[in-house]
Amino acid sequence: MFVLGNAWRALTRSKGRTALTAFITLAVTFGTVAGLAIVQENTTAHTTTYDSQKATMAIRPSAAAWKKVSATDSSTTKQYMTWTAYTEYATAIQSATNTLDFTVTETVPARVSGNLKALDGDSLNGASDDKTGGQLLWRAFWTRDAAKANNLGTYTIVDGKGLSFNNQSSNPDTTGALVSSAFAKANNLKVGDTFKVATAADKSKTAELKVRGIYEYTSEADADNPVVTARNRENAIYTNYQTFASADLDPQSSDSSAKGWQVPDLDIVFNLSDAATYKSVVASLKKSKLPAKGYTISSPSLDEYTKSLAPLETLASRAQTGVILLLSVGGVLLLALVLLGVWAPKRDDEIGMALVSGVTRGRLGWQFMLEVFIVTLPFYAIGLVGGAFAAKPIGAALASGHATAVTSDLVWKMVWYGLGTILVLAILAALRLAFYGSDKLFAADGDWGTVSETEVIEAESGAVDGAGDDAAATAAVATTTTTTGKSGNDAEAKA
Template sequence: MFIFGQAWKMLCRHPLRSLLIVLVSAAIAMWSTFGGAVLQENHKARTETLDKQSNTAVIRPSSQLLETRQGDDSSWTEHYLSWSDYDKLASAGQTQGMQYKYTVAESVPVRESKSVQAITTGKTSDASADKTGGNLTLQSFYTAEAAQANEYGPYEVVEGKGLDYQNSLAQNVLISEALAKKNNLKVGSTITIGNPTDAKKTYEYTVVGIYRYTGNPDNAQGDDAKFAKDNRNNVLYTTYTTFAVNGFDTTKGKGWSIPDLNVVFTFQNRSDIDKFAAALKADLPKGFTVSSPTITHYMQSIEALGTLAGTTRIIMIVLWICGALALLGLVLLAALPRSNEIGMGMLVGLSKGRLAWQFMLETFMPTLVGLAVGLVLGACTANPLAGALGAQHDVHATGGLVWQVIWIGVLCSVALAIVAGLRVTFFRTIRLFESPYISDSADSED
């Protein structure tokens, strides 16, 4: 207890230096815990979680081809792929031994009515519905897997419920929050839309849910869209069955009545998507590309996390180097100028071992306190701090990470304590017999 008491007295005698050791240790431990959690979550997101994503592939117009599209020129529908086109492409994939499942998404522009008016801005074209097919878009999905590959971006239902893909009699749609707000619509409201090429044909739907987008694909347009129907907040979502029952799934349509067919292929492995793209290369229509919307959406969702992980890694390295140098400097500052104290202790009967243990405790205690404080702060603030730094992803310090920080921190504390203890070990005993009052010149005269 005597050694502990002496070590504590020495720490209290130099409060500023002791506080600095605690603060530096806490800063290193906190950022190591937080940074480790970010790096761990980023690695998990790009490996384990990525492997769980649906491996879908679609054959859609490239960005370059989409730039030539004019929303008031129905001849653009000549670029749409038909069922026969997909049959040819699917056969090309099967000849290479590709195994896949598929589902369908299909859409047409539709006319607005008094019950539902499209969102427009000052930049929105005022072209008539006879030219554009309408200011709204009716997008259908055959299954939930098709909805996951939505080219307008992933969405979540925030009010009401999602689409029932098993109900063939339902006349339900999902509408965006913005569209609901503009038209004072709510779950249960009834809306009427019109046929793209025949204004006299109308269809009545019930709003079963209100959605909000959770991602923003590169080609998806919002209020910046030239034509209202291309604003993704003007998209009405329904099931493929409802879409077909109302006659939109037709091979006899003209102009904007021709549905934009999008077959979504699903593979067991992500690597199969690249093989599928290679197999289709020779038969792929000009201007079309093979891509994976689900993987693209997911990678975009973790982009901010990856950016934070890169920044965090750099800060961790800098903090480790600067923190280690600062702690080493503080330990040496506390240990080196104490020759007289070591000598006096040995004169009163203290061994080098006990003095070295005291020096080690003077280092060990504040570094362990800093480690504990930093560890708790880092673990408790990991998720809110990551959110404040724009991670857009949940980040948590796992038990394995916490234990890793603990044992590495303890090892570093022990290493610093050993450095302090070595100061006593290397003290020369002969200095106990040196008198400061006898000079070398006096010795030479004798």
């Protein structure tokens, strides 16, 4: 208790330095654990999490091939992928993986019919429907996964309900369609209303559709096909495959020799188990001399995931810089404050009088170590717990929802490195005793309520009233010795 009490009194005598040490310990620990959690998540997201992502594979015309496609020239649809071409890829993929899972999206232009009107926009204004096939887009999704991968942008249903993909039903929905909120407003359409659209190839051939739901986009478009991008995406009408086939728009189910605007933009996306399988299949296709010239292989899901990492990468870069600054500046400040606390001139008086009173250097060293432990350990623990809990919401707010939770591995690293650092600071504080020389032992002055030898000699010299004889001098020295011994005894008794 003697050592603990003295350590506590020493800290309370320097409240400013004690508070600053505690604050720096808390701030450095909190910032470090939160920052390292973000850096760790960025590393994990690019390795383990990336490798476990479900990978999709798309085979599409290359950028050079898309340049040959024109929104006003129906003959350029020959650049599209065909069912025959996709069958070759499907065979190769099935051979490489022993499984085959895919989804399909088909898109064709469409014309307005009757009183229906298209929204203006993009690059088709003023062009005749005979050249463009119409200002509308009719897109059919085979599955819900295909709808989620819509390259015109993800969307949400704001009224009504989504498409039905019950392909096994004996009575599938063959009229239901989704229209955009802007398109519905322009044509005064509500859920349950019917409307007609004409096919791109023949304006006299129409199909009647029923508004099943009204949607609004929640992301930007990422389409490549110039026929698609030339149109205002608010004019897109979404249906399931059954509705598309019922209107005789799929060459697979009607005329396989379709030409011009009868040819749909066919987009088949193969579903693979993970990123490693995707890489393996790509390597296998290259050995089979696929893809053919003018076509490329990509993974929309992996590309989308990689794109989503951009905010996390930026945050991790800043967090890494911040952690380095925190540890550097905070470490230097803590070291300075600890050394300042034990090397202050008043500590010489304290050490000297304690040693004279019979306190060992070991006990004093332990006292100095306790001063470091008392002011750092509790705030280190608070900073560690606070940073661990704060890391996750920080990531959710600044890294587009990526989880930046603190792992047990990171916590244990912080615990051991933190305790090691605090122990080093405590040992450095204790080493102060090794540099306290015996020549300072009787130079302690005032901190423990003692009277220095100089003051006593001066006082006794005044008492002999300036007499210079040997007897008076001898009496003064004797008095000095007695007084000093008494002070030492008093100090020891107080201790």
